[in-house]
Amino acid sequence: MQALIVEPSPTYQRILSRMLESYDFQLTFVDSATAGFRALTQHQFQMICVAMYLPDLTGIDFCQHVRQRNSEVPIFIVTSETDPELLSSALTAGASDIIRKDDLPRLEESLHALIPLGPFRYNISGKALYLEDSLTVAKATDAKLKRLGLQMDHAFSIQQALQLLDNNKYELIMTDIVLQDNETGIDFIQRLRADNRFAQTPILAVTSLESVHRRIQALQSGANDYISKPVLDEELFARINNLISATRLIEQLTRERQRLLELATKDHLTGLYNRHFLTELAKRRFAEANRQQQALAVLVLDIDHFKQINDQFGHQTGDKVLKRVATALQAQCTTEQYLARFGGEEFVLLLPDCNLSTAHDKAQQLCQALQQLQPEGINTSVSIGVACLSTAREEYFDEVFARADKALYQAKQQGRNQVIALAP
Numbered sequence: 001m002q003a004l005i006v007e008p009s010p011t012y013q014r015i016l017s018r019m020l021e022s023y024d025f026q027l028t029f030v031d032s033a034t035a036g037f038r039a040l041t042q043h044q045f046q047m048i049c050v051a052m053y054l055p056d057l058t059g060i061d062f063c064q065h066v067r068q069r070n071s072e073v074p075i076f077i078v079t080s081e082t083d084p085e086l087l088s089s090a091l092t093a094g095a096s097d098i099i100r101k102d103d104l105p106r107l108e109e110s111l112h113a114l115i116p117l118g119p120f121r122y123n124i125s126g127k128a129l130y131l132e133d134s135l136t137v138a139k140a141t142d143a144k145l146k147r148l149g150l151q152m153d154h155a156f157s158i159q160q161a162l163q164l165l166d167n168n169k170y171e172l173i174m175t176d177i178v179l180q181d182n183e184t185g186i187d188f189i190q191r192l193r194a195d196n197r198f199a200q201t202p203i204l205a206v207t208s209l210e211s212v213h214r215r216i217q218a219l220q221s222g223a224n225d226y227i228s229k230p231v232l233d234e235e236l237f238a239r240i241n242n243l244i245s246a247t248r249l250i251e252q253l254t255r256e257r258q259r260l261l262e263l264a265t266k267d268h269l270t271g272l273y274n275r276h277f278l279t280e281l282a283k284r285r286f287a288e289a290n291r292q293q294q295a296l297a298v299l300v301l302d303i304d305h306f307k308q309i310n311d312q313f314g315h316q317t318g319d320k321v322l323k324r325v326a327t328a329l330q331a332q333c334t335t336e337q338y339l340a341r342f343g344g345e346e347f348v349l350l351l352p353d354c355n356l357s358t359a360h361d362k363a364q365q366l367c368q369a370l371q372q373l374q375p376e377g378i379n380t381s382v383s384i385g386v387a388c389l390s391t392a393r394e395e396y397f398d399e400v401f402a403r404a405d406k407a408l409y410q411a412k413q414q415g416r417n418q419v420i421a422l423a424p
């Protein structure tokens with residue numbers, strides 16, 4: 001690794017040389033910005049230290065020039081200056097950190113943080129969006145985020161940011177709070193939080209140090225965290241890492257919850273609801289329908305001669321037939337019509353707001369659809385029993401299911417591939 005030290009004072013050159021000894025750097029010392037620019041054309045540097053005051057330029061100007069061509073290399077400005085405005089403009093110019101001459105060990109700390117940085121220390125990847133009206137600040141931030149493993153898209157205005165959000169997926173959204181043209185980052189955060197698509201995306205607000213009121217407003221609007229300008233690299237990295245890690249944890253928990261829910265409610269072969277889920281749902285729906293005197297019908301469907309399909313084509317083909325039949329049945333159902341695999345080659349369909357005649361028509365439609373399906377090239381048919389809730393008295397799922405099952409038995413007895421409906 002190569003490091004460039006742009007430092008006119010021989011004393012500080014020596015001090016820096018000793019400090020950097022323990023790092024595996026090849027050091028190039030120059031005493032002016034002009035010599036520094038020349039060195040940059042000759043070598044590829046992985047780190048630059050520059051004094052604030054050089055004979056030909058300031059360290060800030062030097063830094064700004066370097067950043068125009070190289071957004072990645074860490075640049076440390078070494079100075080005795082304490083003026084906050086000057087230090088802030090150094091960071092705006094793209095400096096990675098400012099090292100005070102009376103606090104040189106900080107350079108070691110920064111280097112220490114810098115060297116193991118990247119995907120190894122922070123397991124971060126993906127893209128971040130930054131709404132910021134200053135191109136210089138955006139470029140400097142881009143370089144910092146790259147070191148963290150994040151690609152950055154930059155937007156100058158809320159409109160531009162919203163367009164980027166329509167077409168990209170971001171792990172993190174950062175926004176400056178004070179923007180041009182009467183826009184504020186607060187407006188942007190509020191719009192994001194009103195949009196379900198970005199409910200989980202972490203938002204980091206970038207505010208000025210003195211504006212406590214704006215920081216509170218940003219958090220109240222839905223920002224997850226804030227960082228104050230001038231932004232210190234290590235603080236930025238730690239906050240981004242925390243935000244993204246927390247979001248990933250929530251996503252992981254949501255996926256896990258979804259998986260457990262599927263396991264508890266779905267049949268693993270066909271992906272339809274399982275017997276347990278449908279029975280529980282049907283119990284609730286029957287109680288409701290009795291109370292509100294609504295129609296409710298149950299269909300019991302059974303594939304005809306399925307044992308023969310298994311025997312003739314094998315169990316695996318039998319499974320494929322079951323899946324194809326399930327998909328075909330599901331395709332004929334709305335989201336309000338609940339289809340379950342009850343076991344083996346038997347399916348149950350719960351039809352809310354459906355009387356016996358409509359349920360019978362629906363069953364006919366399913367019966368015909370399956371006759372034409374030919375799953376795995378095999379002639380397949382179903383028999384269907386239909387029953388519905390009595391309008392004269394309260395009935396519960398077990399009773400209506402038993403009647404539909406009896407109707408199914410009759411359909412089988414009468415030659416299969418047909419529908420029988422039994423009135424209450």
Ligand SMILES: Nc1nc2c(ncn2[C@@H]2O[C@H](COP(=O)(O)OP(=O)(O)OP(=O)(O)O)[C@@H](O)[C@H]2O)c(=O)[nH]1
Binds near residue numbers: 303308314317
């Ligand atoms: N491939 C496969 N077969 C299954 C599964 N579950 C049950 N079966 C088989 O389904 C067949 C059901 O046979 P039966 O109950 O005799 O009924 P059937 O042959 O369809 O005859 P009918 O219903 O009277 O028309 C049995 O051979 C079971 O082994 C499954 O998950 N996969």
